[in-house]
Amino acid sequence: MTSAEFNCKGDDYDVLLEWLGTGLLTSSGNKWFTHRKALTPAFHFKILDNFAPVFDSKSTILARKLLENGGESVKIFPLVKLYTLDVIVETAMGTASEAQSKQSSYTLAVEEIAAIAFFRMFNRIFYSNFMFQFHKLYEPYKRCLKTIHDFTLSVIEKRRLTLLNSPAATDKTVSQVPGDSELGSKSKKALLDVLLQTNIDGRPLTNEEIREEVDTFMFAGHDTTASAITFLLYSLAKHPEIQQKVYEEITSVIGEDKDTPVNISFLNNLKYLDLVIKESLRIFPPVPFITRTALKEVNLAGLVIPADTNLTIGIYNMHHNAEYFPEPERFLPERFEAERGAEKLNPYAYVPFSAGGRNCIGQKFAQYKSLPSMKSNRRFRK
Structure with missing residues (x-):
């Protein structure tokens, strides 16, 4: 995870290239390095703080939909x-x-x-672009591809024109952590706005480069987070005593008023819920394995790995290794408390967001987005 020889994603990501292009998830080499460095400010805490009202309002809709279900069984993943x-x-x-x-x-x-x-990632026949064109899903795929690209490029162009015509438009670009003057409390920058104001090698990003990154955010930012939240709710349902502790902490931090807006300050004070989320991500990592390609022949742990070899990192297996996590199948949030030795845990034993240079750039975004979904525990709990 830290070696330059394994900094390139495995070829199973190739099925995403036509959709995502070479955004952060799929790019490598100098393009990945320069874009990663330039896009890091887009996930600065000042920007994430501005997203809290969105997290809050959207999670309220989710909680109300669950309430309207009247206590009947519901398939939670599609709603999340x-x-x-x-x-x-x-x-x-x-x-x-x-x-x-x-x-x-x-x-x-x-x-x-x-x-x-x-579907294509796990079907070796239709993983092939040539074979996929004969599958019944090919036409829906092409239709979806056009819909997504047309919409994203349209939004990018409209936002670019809005920024150019704005009275506040300047020659400023985002190339480092933004200061208070750029991202004050009243500012509500979308990630797209940050991309539009970003310079790489002295030039602004093209519409196509921005489209690749926005589409990557869309793919990486919704499905994996939905999976994480679903397993978190499942874990709470299976352990009512833990659910009760989470409920009590939420009400002690945020209060009994069901309409109190949830902000980042509140979320940062939910210490026990943070432990619960970490444990849920350990047992049910939303990305259970990742792949890398050896860029050259490498000697790894006494084995010679030929160049262009795909290697799989089994995150699920690592998180269930009893050497690092005693009683690995037991749901025990307290194992992540510092006094229990969490600080001494090998930093590469627990990697729900990967690790090293290619770790998930949006991991804080994902964690903050997961926390307000617990409103269903506070607002409409029966």
Whole structure:
């Protein structure tokens, strides 16, 4: 995870290239390095703080939908996925989204193309671009691809023109951590706005480069987070005593008023819930394995790995290794308390967001987005 020889993703990510291009997830070499460095400010805490109202309002819709279900059994993942789509559309693009109430052709296309991409990743026959064109999913895939790209490029162009015509428009670019003057408390920059004001090697990003990164945010930012939240809710349901402690902490920090807006300050004070989320991510990592390609022949742990070899890192297996996590199948949030030795844990034993240079750039974004979903525990708990 730290070696330059393994800094390139495995070729199973190739099925995403036509959709995502070479954004952060799939790029390598100098393009990955320069874009990663330039885009890091887009996830600065000052920007994430501005997203809190979106997290709050969208999670309220989710909680109300659960309440309207009247206590009947419900398939939670589709509902949570719409919530995460709702959040990512508004925070990434600065465009109003109503994915939870009336899905647009864009959000439907994102859902459909993601499902098709996962199907291809695990089907070696239709992983091939040549063979895939004969599958019944090929036409829906192409339709979704056009819908997504047309929508993203349209939003980018509109936002670019808005910024250019804005009275506050300047020659400023975002190339380092933004200061208070650029991102004050009243500022509500979308990730797209940061990309539009970013310079790399002395030039602004092209519409196509921005499109690649925005589409990457959309893919990486909604499905994995929805999976993490779903397993978190499952874990709480399976352990009512832990759910009760989470509920009590939420009410002690935020209060009994069901309409109190949730901000980042509140979220940062939910210490026990943070432990619960970490334990849920340990047992159910939303990305259970990742792959890398050896860029050259490497001697690894006494084995000679030939160049261009794909290697799989089994995050799920690592998180269930009893050497690092005693009683690995037991749901025990307290194992992440510092006094229990969490600070001494090998930093590469627990990697729900990967680690090293290619760790998830949006991990704080994902964690903050997960926390407000616990409103269903506070606002409408029965």
